[in-house]
Amino acid sequence: MIKNKFSRREFLSHIIGNLTFLLVANNFLLKRLNAKTKPKVVIVGLGIGGATCLQYLSKISDLVEIIVVEKLNEYQTGPLSNLVIGDILKREDITFKINKNKYKKVKFIYENVRVVDVENKSIIFSKDLIINYDFLILSPGISYKNNILEGYNIADKKNIPHCWDGQSDIIRFKRRLSDLEDNSKIIISSPDYPYRCPPAPYERASLIANYQRKLNKKVKILILDSKNSFTKQENFFKEWQNGFRDVIDWIPRNKGGKVTFYDQKKKFVKNSDGQIIKGDFIHIIPEQKAASIFSDSGLLNEGKDWCEINPISFEVDRFKDIYAVGDSIDAWAMPKSAFSANSQAKVLAINLINKILGRDYIDPVFLNTCYSFSRENRAFSISAWYRLNITKDKIISLGSSESDVDANNYSRKLEAKHAFGWYETMVNDLFT
Ligand SMILES: Cc1cc2nc3c(=O)[nH]c(=O)nc-3n(C[C@H](O)[C@H](O)[C@H](O)COP(=O)(O)OP(=O)(O)OC[C@H]3O[C@@H](n4cnc5c(N)ncnc54)[C@H](O)[C@@H]3O)c2cc1C
Structure with a gap:
């Protein structure tokens, strides 16, 4: 057990009586808590990390006031989104609205948060609305580094949508893919680490190849990579060799994979060697950083693209009572994935509850499985499995296990079943 540093005296100023006592008291006593004196927990972002925090924190909704703020009315998941692009699922299959009936005591606000006012412990919306918090949880995902690739402007609607978040237009992406002529050349520019869901560019390439085949079109897919290797590489190579030989080519950074220039009108990119590569469908996956609310609110440490946190409490480095989770944090060995966000958010919520109740923190372990x-x-x-290092200031890997490269058809099919099972369990738990 790890002692949390929150002073009980400080907390008692928020509430009537001692909550540790109240927890073991009967419901009658709990109901007597004056709503105005309850500590207010505000969650920004109702994606995987935010919804997981909500699920856990709502267990103490008699003791705290919970407000959730989300800018979009519906949430489109990253997991399985490549299957929508690949025409295996429909967009509706991966799009959710939170079931508010499960959270009767929670207030939901659908607005964009512009900035956190750290001094005054409040969040400020685009519409000049302000909400105060006692504890703030940020799980807003990622934003993109603009002007990193010459000629590529992220806001330009004429580009192929990047489809790396729920706001990017997956239907337009798919339409442009379906409109391709026979023998077209598709270029996918894969970003440098760290970025959301490391294997997703290669999964996307596979499912685009599969889709084009179903449309009876012959295409060539060139993955121009900013890296020299990627996760599950041997498994992907094996699948491409068996299913998409002569369709997918992967060019690592050291062989000219790094794209440095993009010309949308003339439909070509240039690599770091100055070589021009033409394509009929040029899909740039942009370089990424923490959601802009972090930089706009001054919550990032100097020179950092990702938010630095305490791995036990998930409190933001240097900022008391502000917590961050999911893709926007630097989680050391853990990749940016829904599975990771879910696993981290459980720990955040449990330890925030422990802090509120004046209990010891749990010493966390984390898990990530990526299909x-x-x-x-x-x-x-x-x-992969994770825990904290000896000095308890870093998340380290305990080891990992990957599917056998020579797995037979049955194993591949079984893993697909597991992938759907994991997904359904998670989204049902969080949203429905
Ligand atoms: C193509 C693709 C495939 C993927 N496949 C997998 C997979 O198979 N398995 C896996 O584990 N992961 C996968 N992922 C990764 C997964 O989507 C993310 O890791 C996960 O969603 C991170 O959760 P999060 O809570 O950090 O962010 P998100 O889930 O993106 O949630 C952030 C939420 O915050 C809201 N928000 C942002 N800013 C504000 C603001 N200022 N005010 C109000 N609301 C705001 C957003 O609208 C959004 O709803 C994939 C991602 C992609 C792009």
């Missing part, structure tokens, strides 16, 4: 599809009913995965 990738190469076609319908063919998937493979990597799982």
